[in-house]
Amino acid sequence: MNPFLLAIKQKLIVFERLLAALCLLLLLLLSLSQVIMRNLFELGFAELDTLTRHLVLFVTFMGAALISEGNKHIKIDCVTATISERSKQKLKRPLYFISALVCSIFSWYAIVFWLDEKNYAPASEQFALYLALILPAGFIILSLHFLLLSLISDETTQLPEQDDSLIDTLIKQSEQTSDSGQQR
8 A cells, every 4th residue: 555645545535525515515605695686686697607507516526536435436337246256356446447547538528628618618708618627627536536546455445434423323313213102
């Protein structure tokens, strides 16, 4: 296990969590303010709609990167039901590398798309143009995650477990109240 790669991975996770949380908060605040302005003051800003659309992409890409890092992403595994656990472990790294390659190809075409948009975007849409950089950046970040997952040993591929004790406590309390309600 390379400590340098592990440090990069941890810093990337912290950055993504912070960016995702800030973008989600900003998205909620802007959407709420836009609704209030439209309903109370009959006033709205088109730029805020553009910004909220792109903030959704920011949250989506950062969330996708974090989920893939925790190995909780959607997997289309038709073969895994038929192969042994040992074979699954052998296939894990090559599949992560292939995923990194696919995301790299997507990022390349997203860059080509963005450059094409830059050439033909009118002056009034320059604001949205720079927000659209999330497309290539998001695929680059996903590619980096999958590449790091293919290089770092299996013990480090899981995100640290979060404290779910509050959730577990609430579930147990709701089960106890439903059981006591059935006994009466």
